[in-house]
Structure formats: structure tokens, C-alpha cells
Amino acid sequence: MINEEDKEIIKRFGMHLAKLRNEKDLSQRQLSHRCRVDYSKIGAMERGEVNVTLITITELAKGLDIPPKELLNFDLE
């Protein structure tokens, strides 16, 4: 079950993903072409609508050319 705290984590992940993507000057569609993640799913993740999985995190990391752990390098507080 997803509680308020979980929603906040999912939202912060999405904001962090958008930040990393923008730092690489990639559109959602460009990023989706660099990994096995559909651009509509990238949009949903950035809006904080998806509890992303390990495999999707590693795919996004490939597309962004960063280590997977960087995608979790955001503040939870």
C-alpha cells in the first residue's frame, strides 16, 4: 500500500530524474531512444506517478550515461 511518505519519495525521484535529464540536455523522447523505457513512462515517472523498479532505474542510468546509484542520490527529507 502506498502511503503519503511513499508518494513523496516517488515524487522526489521524479524531480531528480527530470533534473538529471535536463543536465544532459535530453528531451523525454531523446532519453527514451537511448534506453528501453517508453517516453510516456518517463513523463509519468517525472510526474511522480510511478514506483519505478530496479531494472527501469538501470535502464534510465544507461540512457543518461551515469551510474544507477546517481538516480537515488536525492534528499528524502
Add this chain to the structure above:
Amino acid sequence: MINEEDKEIIKRFGMHLAKLRNEKDLSQRQLSHRCRVDYSKIGAMERGEVNVTLITITELAKGLDIPPKELLNFDLE
């Protein structure tokens, strides 16, 4: 769809989780008491059977008292 490369990532995450848990001298059951993750699920994750989600990663990190990104700090090659 889960391919061989994905299976390897899931397996390596599981081995890394087991290593971190053992470093903290916690049994699977002890770890499960410190976070909202059932001990049977911890076992399945460590056996490389679960494509873990962001929320579960952050719960495990709480239970292990480490930053979530440390759970993704393993080699994929």
C-alpha cells in the same frame, strides 16, 4: 519482459543486499523487523527473484541504516 541481462542485475542486487545485511550482522528476520518488508520477500530478493521497486529500496535502506543509493552501489559488469 525480463531478459538475461535483467536477470543478472536482479541477481547482483540480491547478492549486494545480502552482503550489506551481513555487514550489519542482521538476519533476514531482524532486517524485516526494522523496515516494512516481509522477511520472505527479503529472502526472495537475495535469491535474485524480485525486480525490487524504489519504495522497497528506500525501506531496506532505512532498515539497514544506510542511504538508499548504497543499495545500488554494486558492479553491473
